[in-house]
Ligand SMILES: Nc1ncnc2c1ncn2[C@@H]1O[C@H](COP(=O)(O)OP(=O)(O)OP(=O)(O)O)[C@@H](O)[C@H]1O
């Protein structure tokens with residue numbers, strides 16, 4: 001049911017061009033200049049949930065080794081668009097994705113692309129921490145194990161330790177690796193999920209409101225972590241917190257009602273938004 | 288909006304405090320609520336009373352059931368036996384040449400020494416008819432028991448030894464005080480003379496009441512004192528094994544396919560509706576199906592646990608499929624997303640994460656299905672598992688019966704002693720059912736995980 005969905009995805013961007021709500025022009029600079037190659041590029045991406053048109057023609061480039069933040073009011077389609085990037089929407093029966101999304105120039109909705117391989121390259125951290133109901137060690141070891149990234153016990157252990165270390169969790173849990181991951185605190189669980197995601201060495205990490213269930217201290221830790229991870233990974237983060245977007249991201253994309261309203265450098269978006277919707281949203285937030 | 292403490296809110300006081308400023312709307316709302324309050328509480332009280340009455344009625348019925356079964360059945364767990372000094376003479380077991388061989392031991396008349404032993408207790412009994420009446424005290428099984436003893440231990444030949452064997456069921460019942468001797472003699476199965484002899488034996492300390500091991504080790508028998516449930520227990524075991532081995536894997540596989548892989552279209556909807564309908568089909572229909580298909584088309588043996596298992600598989604599959612699908616549905620989507628998010632394939636997601644989490648629910652459903660199958664009678668009657676089977680079945684292809692059918696057979700028997708046996712077998716069946724349900728609860732508790 002789901003894996004067939006990409007068959008419906010079309011590479012021809014014109015297919016949805018005559019949809020009633022014509023895609024809105026995006027202010028700012030959603031696309032990179034001619035000299036730069038994007039890590040992920042989306043062209044005229046539409047998502048329908050049955051009758052509902054949730055994403056209306058988004059054109060956006062995501063730069064390598066940068067943090068890109070998606071902001072926008074609730075229900076505007078941030079999660080939907082984010083989930084297109086690793087084809088997580090395939091799991092929703094009624095979701096239909098059209099348009100073109102490329103990862104390093106390769107169309108991710110191409111029939112030849114395997115979702116398993118894609119998701120190994122594009123990892124994901126979810127809004128609610130969702131560790132497996134297994135031990136902390138198993139949580140992190142699971143990805144490398146199923147992909148055959150590591151052979152032998154030692155190698156797996158190395159990966160688990162370094163992933164936990166990079167996720168800033170190792171010191172807290174190194175004596176309890178055989179305890180269930182679900183027994184950790186919310187913030188620890190979320191960092192465990194991040195460790196699990198980086199254990200398979202993805203190129204891109206998608207984070208959907210990773211801090212929304214966390215207290216300010218845990219949030220600060222994760223933000224710090226995101227900043228460190230940026231060196232090696234391309235990160236896309238959805239957030240409702242303007243401050244967070246401003247703190248961790250280099251580029252910001254503002255969504256509204258399924259449209260990408262504005263995209264540009266974070267500093268420019270927050271200091272000098274070009275679109276009145278962006279301005280309204282940002283100033284509204286800050287009062 | 289009037290008083291700072293809403294619990295102490297009194298519209299009149301509030302009105303007085305605020306003068307005429309209180310809006311009429313507030314007052315009327317409070318008044319209306321107050322007026323209706325009594326009625327609401329009354330309704331709640333009445334509802335709670337109905338609930339208590341319903342529970343009390345249910346408890347009373349359950350208690351009645353248990354009291355009646357236990358009070359009728361407990362005597363079946365004891366058996367009356369008689370100990371007599373017996374001598375098996377060498378002549379009796381020797382063949383024509385005077386040698387003792389396995390064959391000659393097998394064909395000897397063991398009733399004679401037993402009868403002689405009994406006669407020795409009552410030298411005054413002489414006439415043939417009186418003697419025959421005296422012999423009735425002994426169970427038919429006693430001579431077989433003696434034969435087994437001699438076969439196992441030929442040294443006993445020619446020596447006097449004490450043999451303890453059950454008395455026949457009429458005297459067992461008499462010993463348990465279930466025969467009213469004030470009833471006219473021709474209206475009861477034990478004559479005054481027999482009762483007198485029995486009393487004499489009791490006075491001599493030859494009669495004792497012991498735990499009835501026959502009940503748990505023997506197969507069925509026409510003699511109530513020899514009849515046991517072991518044959519039916521073994522038959523039930525084979526039947527349930529076949530049912531479990533077939534219905535669990537098939538049910539789980541069907542549930543996983545339908546829940547995780549099947550496209551959602553009108554065909555799968557149709558299948559789903561039909562599975563739910565199958566769960567409601569009267570079980571005897573499955574018996575007819577088994578008769579028509581397994582016996583007549585495939586030519587499988589009648590009365591065999593295999594066929595019973597196949598029929599019960601058909602019956603329990605819907606239960607297991609429905610329970611397993613519910614268990615699969617209840618696995619939180621976040622776990623599925625987590626697995627897919629790190630790049631697990633669909634099958635990996637299911638086998639590594641979804642199935643382990645759904646397993647307790649699936650096992651619970653399976654055990655409940657098995658408990659249903661254990662108590663099922665009707666479909667098994669159709670495929671001949673109602674036959675009178677004395678031998679303990681040695682495998683799933685042997686003729687057998689099952690516990691509920693055994694209960695049905697005994698309940699149908701005319702002998703007084705089978706009444707208690709019926710209740711005793713019901714107690715055993717209930718014990719198995721309680722055990723299985725407890726296992727289901729324990730399994731669920733043990734494997735239950737929080738996420
Ligand atoms: N599984 C689904 N089925 C149907 N409609 C959906 C589904 N998921 C999302 N939608 C719809 O798509 C639109 C975008 O939802 P999405 O979850 O992407 O919003 P969001 O920007 O992430 O919101 P939030 O900030 O509240 O998480 C919403 O209007 C929502 O109703």
Ligand SMILES: [Mg+2]
Pocket residue numbers: 078079080208
């Ligand atoms: Mg969202």
